Amino acid sequence: MSSTNYKSRNQPPNNRQLLILLGIFAGFTIGIIWLIGWIASSIVWLIPPSLEQQLGLVIVPIFESQAKPSAAQNTLNELLDRLEAQLPPQQRQNRDYKVLYIPEDTVNALAIPGDRIIIYAGLVKRAQSENELMMVLGHELGHFANRDHLRSLGRAVVVQIAIAYFVGDIGTIGSIAVSGVESLSNAQFSQSQESQADEVGLTLLQQAYGHVAGATDFFARMSKQALDIDFLATHPAPARRVKEIQQLIKQRNYKVDQKLPLPPTLP
């Protein structure tokens, strides 16, 4: 006769039951995390340009204090204007994209709420043609088109901003937004976010020049760099991206013509 016959109903749960409970709890937790992620990534599409401008009012000055009005910044803005003119009308409406050029050796570029693209001198110095720099700018415009600039504030911050906005608690939005500034500079995008931004960049490059020379140059160079470059942390998997861009160029039958040198006003 086995001992199980004497089991009482009030016996503590055995290992198997504990494992099941643990599994249910883990599943529930993963579900909640997934749900918050899904809400945050869907809610960014509901944030209107007017709210973005409000976020910009508190976020942009933080970066502006490090930027320097300069010939280089003006040139980068002229380049950006040429790409912006190629955006579909619905992406240009109520927008005024501008570059903030920060004269630091950091190799990075980022899109932030308030229609600003932050470009560090370290990135410009590593570019070798106007075309590849245009591709980087176009890629950042792609992050705006896909609303990644809002997602990079962090899920919790995005959800809090949206709640404050929809319940009319406008006064707290500024301080919530500031709490997301740190994650803006450290945002790590997924490969699919990067691919989508590349696609926008490539399309804009083709429209601006009538060909796509230089489209992969910057990312190809980055893929051969040491891993501690900020650009690689925020924009991962450059080698894979180069391949994907090349495939897209083939599929769309884009021409590859002469590249232009960098404008002399750039460092």
Ligand SMILES: [Zn+2]
């Ligand atoms: Zn990117």
